[in-house]
Amino acid sequence: MNGKMWPLTQLTTLTLISSFVGGGLLQGCAQPRYETNPDRGELGMPAAQSERATDCPLKLTNTRLCVSWHWEQRPSSSQSGSIVFKVYRGNVLDDTPVLVDSSRTADLLLWMPSMGHGSTPTQVQRLDVGTYRASNVFFIMPGDWELRFQFKEADQVADEATAQVRI
Numbered sequence: 343m344n345g346k347m348w349p350l351t352q353l354t355t356l357t358l359i360s361s362f363v364g365g366g367l368l369q370g371c372a373q374p375r376y377e378t379n380p381d382r383g384e385l386g387m388p389a390a391q392s393e394r395a396t397d398c399p400l401k402l403t404n405t406r407l408c409v410s411w412h413w414e415q416r417p418s419s420s421q422s423g424s425i426v427f428k429v430y431r432g433n434v435l436d437d438t439p440v441l442v443d444s445s446r447t448a449d450l451l452l453w454m455p456s457m458g459h460g461s462t463p464t465q466v467q468r469l470d471v472g473t474y475r476a477s478n479v480f481f482i483m484p485g486d487w488e489l490r491f492q493f494k495e496a497d498q499v500a501d502e503a504t505a506q507v508r509i
């Protein structure tokens with residue numbers, strides 16, 4: 343009886359060792375793994391593998407929330423453009439982006455710092471949670487401009503994040 347059991351035990355031990363080593367080395371393994379990866383923002387759960395940690399290059403000065411933006415329509419010397427911008431924070435669980443709605447009124451100010459003047463006013467519209475479109479984005483002259491993403495209370499700027507653009 344013992345003579346037959348021994349090889350089985352050896353086989354089981356070997357299987358356990360190889361799956362442990364394999365699981366540690368092969369990070370891209372397709373089998374579900376439910377432990378939390380010690381690396382920041384990465385979970386072993388398959389559904390979370392494509393999610394990325396929050397990238398926050400542009401922060402609002404007061405709330406420290408993040409702002410991202412992109413051209414929806416680039417302006418020209420004769421045509422105004424539009425910008426979509428979003429406000430978000432990092433998820434407390436895995437630091438993936440979570441859009442945040444503000445109780446304040448969003449605005450976008452176009453400002454030329456070297457000459458101390460603005461441009462024509464933009465119009466900002468809320469599209470969804472933490473998501474805005476600024477239309478009528480027009481620069482009255484070429485040069486270095488600031489996009490000042492602002493959140494106002496009673497027409498006073500309560501929070502602001504500034505991005506630089508060359509027009």
Ligand SMILES: [Cu+2]
Pocket residue numbers: 454457459483485
């Ligand atoms: Cu100017």
